[in-house]
Amino acid sequence: MASDSFRVRFAPSPTGNPHVGNFRTALYNYLLARHNGGQFLLRIEDTDKERSKKEYETAILDSLRWMGMEWDEEPVYQSQRIERHKEEALRLLDAGLAYRCRCTPERLDALRQEQQDAGKTAMYDGCCRDAGHADDGTPYCVRLKTPQDGCTKINDPIRGDVEISNREIDDIILVRSDGTPIYNFAVVVDDHDMKITHVIRGDDHLNNTIKQVQIYQSLGYDLPIFAHLPQILGQDKARLSKRHGATGVMEYREQGYLPEAIMNYLARLGWGHGDQELFSKQELVELFSLDACNKSAAVFDPQKLEWINGEHIKLLPVEELGRRFVEFALAKGILTRDQCQDVEFVNQIASCTRERVRTLDEIYEKIAFVYQDEYVYPEKESRKAFKPEVMTAVADLSSFTADHSGETLSHEDWENAFKEIMEKRDIKMRLFAQAVRLALTGSNVSPPIFDVIGLLGNEKVAQRLNDAIEFAKTIERD
Numbered sequence: 226m227a228s229d230s231f232r233v234r235f236a237p238s239p240t241g242n243p244h245v246g247n248f249r250t251a252l253y254n255y256l257l258a259r260h261n262g263g264q265f266l267l268r269i270e271d272t273d274k275e276r277s278k279k280e281y282e283t284a285i286l287d288s289l290r291w292m293g294m295e296w297d298e299e300p301v302y303q304s305q306r307i308e309r310h311k312e313e314a315l316r317l318l319d320a321g322l323a324y325r326c327r328c329t330p331e332r333l334d335a336l337r338q339e340q341q342d343a344g345k346t347a348m349y350d351g352c353c354r355d356a357g358h359a360d361d362g363t364p365y366c367v368r369l370k371t372p373q374d375g376c377t378k379i380n381d382p383i384r385g386d387v388e389i390s391n392r393e394i395d396d397i398i399l400v401r402s403d404g405t406p407i408y409n410f411a412v413v414v415d416d417h418d419m420k421i422t423h424v425i426r427g428d429d430h431l432n433n434t435i436k437q438v439q440i441y442q443s444l445g446y447d448l449p450i451f452a453h454l455p456q457i458l459g460q461d462k463a464r465l466s467k468r469h470g471a472t473g474v475m476e477y478r479e480q481g482y483l484p485e486a487i488m489n490y491l492a493r494l495g496w497g498h499g500d501q502e503l504f505s506k507q508e509l510v511e512l513f514s515l516d517a518c519n520k521s522a523a524v525f526d527p528q529k530l531e532w533i534n535g536e537h538i539k540l541l542p543v544e545e546l547g548r549r550f551v552e553f554a555l556a557k558g559i560l561t562r563d564q565c566q567d568v569e570f571v572n573q574i575a576s577c578t579r580e581r582v583r584t585l586d587e588i589y590e591k592i593a594f595v596y597q598d599e600y601v602y603p604e605k606e607s608r609k610a611f612k613p614e615v616m617t618a619v620a621d622l623s624s625f626t627a628d629h630s631g632e633t634l635s636h637e638d639w640e641n642a643f644k645e646i647m648e649k650r651d652i653k654m655r656l657f658a659q660a661v662r663l664a665l666t667g668s669n670v671s672p673p674i675f676d677v678i679g680l681l682g683n684e685k686v687a688q689r690l691n692d693a694i695e696f697a698k699t700i701e702r703d
């Protein structure tokens with residue numbers, strides 16, 4: 226049952242390509258809602274016409290969907306609510322809780338300059354506060370009559386109490402002289418109309434929250450709970466940005482990251498449950514609480530994210546990993562639909578790589594040899610591996626393969642064949658496997674040799690062994 230006592234929202238501004246760290250706020254809001262059986266709502270804060278772009282909005286929605294942070298109700302677009310914002314501004318004017326300010330930009334600039342020169346904080350001097358200006362066609366902006374006594378308090382479940390004297394709070398502009406509402410005002414009206422109970426945002430918004438509390442109180446709205454998350458820093462301790470290689474969520478997808486790994490990593494970036502590092506989405510929903518959020522900044526560590534991704538790859542059942550890999554490989558165009566048809570083959574890929582990779586991309590790297598029919602043997606390695614005495618054993622293996630063409634042999638069959646040949650030719654596994662590996666994959670690193678054989682199938686194995694035998698004859702030796 227959805228509870229109305231937990232209505233939380235993610236309110237991104239589509240003014241830039243969001244990087245992975247930006248979604249931590251979304252996640253904490255999401256987890257808080259789901260943990261409490263509440264609603265997770267989405268509001269697109271697109272009032273900045275110049276900077277808001279459809280492509281950024283798409284990136285935000287796609288990222289949320291891909292990460293599995295499904296939202297409730299239709300997304301709200303702030304830009305479509307301007308009339309409602311103005312209506313509430315008028316209500317404040319009528320009640321004498323806000324006023325029309327006719328100060329020109331020139332006057333305000335001069336005032337600011339004067340205050341700065343005197344070493345004071347720049348603040349409106351209240352020139353129009355009690356002037357009682359009517360709406361007679363003279364341009365004006367709407368300002369809040371901020372109380373001058375007392376103080377404003379926020380009980381933040383993460384930071385603790387924050388208190389500021391009202392004397393330090395400006396008479397905030399609510400509506401500009403061109404009739405457009407100011408961000409902090411629009412946010413309050415929207416959060417109230419959306420019946421938001423908890424506002425979780427980055428602590429760079431703390432100053433906004435203080436102004437918003439004033440606005441809430443003047444409008445006579447009940448305050449939601451405000452919680453501020455500490456910043457995410459790059460490894461150089463500067464605020465996380467693209468400069469640190471923090472790319473968008475969808476770019477991580479293209480690099481072969483799993484959504485559950487990104488979710489797990491972001492959850493741990495500022496929240497914890499003992500020493501536990503790996504969490505499923507279900508566990509996060511069960512365990513998340515604002516009380517367990519950290520007060521201090523978190524450092525984004527791409528290597529740890531990579532490690533967590535590798536662990537989540539291992540946790541996926543083979544068939545599921547196979548499906549994810551196919552989806553990934555098709556999207557990237559590294560495999561064709563035809564190449565992915567054989568589910569058993571795909572599962573074989575997943576099961577022989579899952580313990581050794583950190584991303585889906587690395588799975589492809591490990592098995593790319595299957596799809597490459599021609600390669601140049603590296604000179605030094607082939608001189609070392611393709612020694613004449615070893616190649617006689619390789620030839621035996623090629624005959625064995627030809628004798629069994631069309632059959633599917635088990636690991637054990639291959640192992641026995643290897644043993645027999647090694648005994649007969651009196652060579653060690655290490656040398657034999659090295660030559661076979663190089664012959665079959667063109668490289669001396671690959672998945673275990675019997676997996677390589679299984680992935681290629683008898684026909685390709687025979688073909689590649691013969692190619693290597695022919696090639697070995699061309700190696701000049703002293």
Ligand code: GLU
Pocket residue numbers: 236237238270412425426427430
């Ligand atoms: N739109 C703001 C941002 O993207 C968030 C506002 C909020 O959480 O209230 O930073």
